[in-house]
Amino acid sequence: MTVVNPMLEVTALGKTYSSGSEKVHAVKEVSFTASSGEFIAIVGPSGSGKTTLLAMLGALLTPSQGEIQVNNQQIERLSAKKRTNYRKKNVGYVFQSNNLVPFLTAKENLLLISTIGGVKKNIAQNRATQLLEELGLSERANALATELSGGERQRIAIGRALMNRPDLILVDEPTAALDSERGERVVRSLIKEVKQRNVLGIMVTHDLAMANKADRVLEMKDGFLNELQESNN
Amino acid sequence: MLALKELIRRRLQFSLIALVITLIAYLILMINGLGVGLNQLAGSALWKLGGNAIAYAEEAEISIIRSELGIEALNALKNQPEIDHVAALGYLAVNIGGEAEGTNLRSAALLSLNLDEQTTIEMPKIIAGRTLQSDNPEILASTEFLKDSGLSIGDEVLIQIRLGEWPFTIVGEVEAGMFFFQPTIFVDQLIWQDLKYGERVATTPIASVVLLSADNFEKLEIEGIDIVSKKEAFANIEGVAGQQSTVAALRVFGYLIGALVVGAFFYVLTLQKEAQLGVLKAIGASSTYLFFQVMTQTILISLIGIAVSVPLAWGTAEGLSKLPTRVPVAFEVETFVTTSIILVVMGIIGSLLSGSRIARVDPIIALGQQQ
Ligand SMILES: Nc1ncnc2c1ncn2[C@@H]1O[C@H](COP(=O)(O)OP(=O)(O)OP(=O)(O)O)[C@@H](O)[C@H]1O
Numbered sequence: 001m002t003v004v005n006p007m008l009e010v011t012a013l014g015k016t017y018s019s020g021s022e023k024v025h026a027v028k029e030v031s032f033t034a035s036s037g038e039f040i041a042i043v044g045p046s047g048s049g050k051t052t053l054l055a056m057l058g059a060l061l062t063p064s065q066g067e068i069q070v071n072n073q074q075i076e077r078l079s080a081k082k083r084t085n086y087r088k089k090n091v092g093y094v095f096q097s098n099n100l101v102p103f104l105t106a107k108e109n110l111l112l113i114s115t116i117g118g119v120k121k122n123i124a125q126n127r128a129t130q131l132l133e134e135l136g137l138s139e140r141a142n143a144l145a146t147e148l149s150g151g152e153r154q155r156i157a158i159g160r161a162l163m164n165r166p167d168l169i170l171v172d173e174p175t176a177a178l179d180s181e182r183g184e185r186v187v188r189s190l191i192k193e194v195k196q197r198n199v200l201g202i203m204v205t206h207d208l209a210m211a212n213k214a215d216r217v218l219e220m221k222d223g224f225l226n227e228l229q230e231s232n233n
Numbered sequence: 234m235l236a237l238k239e240l241i242r243r244r245l246q247f248s249l250i251a252l253v254i255t256l257i258a259y260l261i262l263m264i265n266g267l268g269v270g271l272n273q274l275a276g277s278a279l280w281k282l283g284g285n286a287i288a289y290a291e292e293a294e295i296s297i298i299r300s301e302l303g304i305e306a307l308n309a310l311k312n313q314p315e316i317d318h319v320a321a322l323g324y325l326a327v328n329i330g331g332e333a334e335g336t337n338l339r340s341a342a343l344l345s346l347n348l349d350e351q352t353t354i355e356m357p358k359i360i361a362g363r364t365l366q367s368d369n370p371e372i373l374a375s376t377e378f379l380k381d382s383g384l385s386i387g388d389e390v391l392i393q394i395r396l397g398e399w400p401f402t403i404v405g406e407v408e409a410g411m412f413f414f415q416p417t418i419f420v421d422q423l424i425w426q427d428l429k430y431g432e433r434v435a436t437t438p439i440a441s442v443v444l445l446s447a448d449n450f451e452k453l454e455i456e457g458i459d460i461v462s463k464k465e466a467f468a469n470i471e472g473v474a475g476q477q478s479t480v481a482a483l484r485v486f487g488y489l490i491g492a493l494v495v496g497a498f499f500y501v502l503t504l505q506k507e508a509q510l511g512v513l514k515a516i517g518a519s520s521t522y523l524f525f526q527v528m529t530q531t532i533l534i535s536l537i538g539i540a541v542s543v544p545l546a547w548g549t550a551e552g553l554s555k556l557p558t559r560v561p562v563a564f565e566v567e568t569f570v571t572t573s574i575i576l577v578v579m580g581i582i583g584s585l586l587s588g589s590r591i592a593r594v595d596p597i598i599a600l601g602q603q604q
């Protein structure tokens with residue numbers, strides 16, 4: 001696949017955590033490009049730096065070295081305010097620990113992000129209903145986040161990431177708490193979203209079966225990133 | 234939306250905070266009520282009488298105890314075009330007891346009325362019995378006096394003054410309040426002269442001070458006479474200045490402690506929610522948006538606290554007024570309004586503290602947060 005105009009361009013990206021005198025080089029010299037319409041899987045052993053990389057792409061974490069360009073915009077050194085805006089406008093992020101607002105219902109958790117993003121109420125309502133349907137959670141719409149099962153929470157977290165139709169969907173282990181049938185359904189939803197709206201999706205997973213549904217699979221090992229395979233479908 | 238939903242869904246937590254705020258507001262209201270109550274003890278009679286200014290003898294230096302004014306002074310005042318109305322007012326601290334053996338002596342502030350002079354300055358309102366007859370040994374007693382002494386209209390009393398005892402009859406009840414921390418009683422001006430000076434000759438003073446209603450009284454220059462506003466006269470009542478500064482200090486401390494407690498509570502609440510605030514930031518919520526949520530909650534909770542504490546304080550004052558002994562707690566609408574405003578402002582200042590905390594929350598904590 002030749003990349004015509006990459007939506008995402010990562011160059012020599014590195015992250016070093018320093019806790020006390022100890023330094024952890026979590027991400028080292030990572031470079032890759034990706035274009036809109038692509039659905040990419042990142043696999044790799046625990047502690048290899050997958051979450052760290054994803055967090056830098058989502059501007060939650062500032063890189064120690066290197067550059068990140070999204071839609072020709074340099075994002076790694078933005079001010080806190082601009083990073084908030086970037087997260088709000090461009091990114092849909094699913095955290096490894098799904099982090100819903102506990103005192104809101106499933107549906108309210110979805111609507112919240114539209115309120116923050118300034119999306120019109122009726123548009124948000126329709127979108128929330130549609131996503132709940134797609135993720136198989138219509139029945140649980142009015143349950144409080146604390147009343148949902150781990151898998152249900154994870155699916156709501158995915159719904160929340162998709163609510164505002166972001167151009168960059170970053171998903172950290174979305175299927176960890178799901179059985180294979182529900183996991184597959186979630187991944188199909190993600191792929192459909194990416195293809196339909198021609199956006200970029202990056203999913204971290206340890207499940208090779210899920211990874212194989214992606215256009216490309218990248219592997220992280222000890223902080224380094226390698227292309228595993230080109231799309232086989 | 235977020236702020237309200239949180240209030241409703243975590244109502245136990247927020248009710249407890251509202252309870253603390255209610256108690257703080259109640260405490261501050263009671264301190265203020267004490268201030269108002271003490272001021273009423275000091276001189277509510279002054280406000281119940283008409284007029285807007287008071288004339289003293291110059292050498293008395295605004296002390297009603299020392300001031301003495303004769304008929305010439307009263308006439309000089311009457312002749313001023315700026316002065317619309319005058320009323321001579323005599324004052325005397327007396328001890329008074331019931332006719333019966335063993336009745337306790339109690340102090341009272343004896344004030345004089347001039348029954349001959351038709352004055353349009355408002356005089357104490359008679360709520361029971363009748364008014365005084367000139368030159369008769371009769372008194373009008375304030376409601377406060379009757380309540381304190383247990384006496385009633387028709388009772389005989391003895392006024393002790395200058396080593397003598399003078400018999401009087403209570404003929405009416407007036408709504409006149411307190412003066413010089415004592416309940417008031419009223420006698421005719423001639424009787425006051427007898428009691429205070431033991432004689433009535435041409436040079437006997439006819440009053441301690443003169444109440445007057447006048448525009449621009451500040452500009453008046455009359456020889457031998459000082460004219461001040463009622464407010465200034467009140468502040469010059471012996472003992473009032475010290476009392477007011479004590480109450481003012483209590484109020485300031487009340488507000489400070491209130492601000493600290495309210496601020497600390499919302500700050501702790503913010504600290505507890507830090508993880509959740511981090512997640513909201515990670516999904517794109519700005520610090521301003523989050524601060525607005527905290528602010529909304531603070532203001533709402535403060536308002537709830539006030540809404541509960543105001544009737545509570547008012548009810549307490551009502552309850553206390555029914556006690557046989559006088560507890561100086563009283564409220565004016567103004568007390569409630571200013572206290573409420575100050576409490577809300579304190580809450581806002583407290584939430585500003587949280588605001589700086591919110592600004593510093595790093596969205597990265599969303600990555601590590603397990604629900
Ligand atoms: N805040 C931090 N401070 C210090 N070290 C950290 C911090 N966060 C992560 N690390 C370390 O960085 C390395 C990469 O962590 P990361 O969370 O990116 O791994 P991961 O690939 O997502 O692992 P997993 O599959 O278990 O989620 C690990 O060795 C981890 O211990």
Ligand SMILES: [Mg+2]
Binds near residue numbers: 050051052096172
């Ligand atoms: Mg991880």
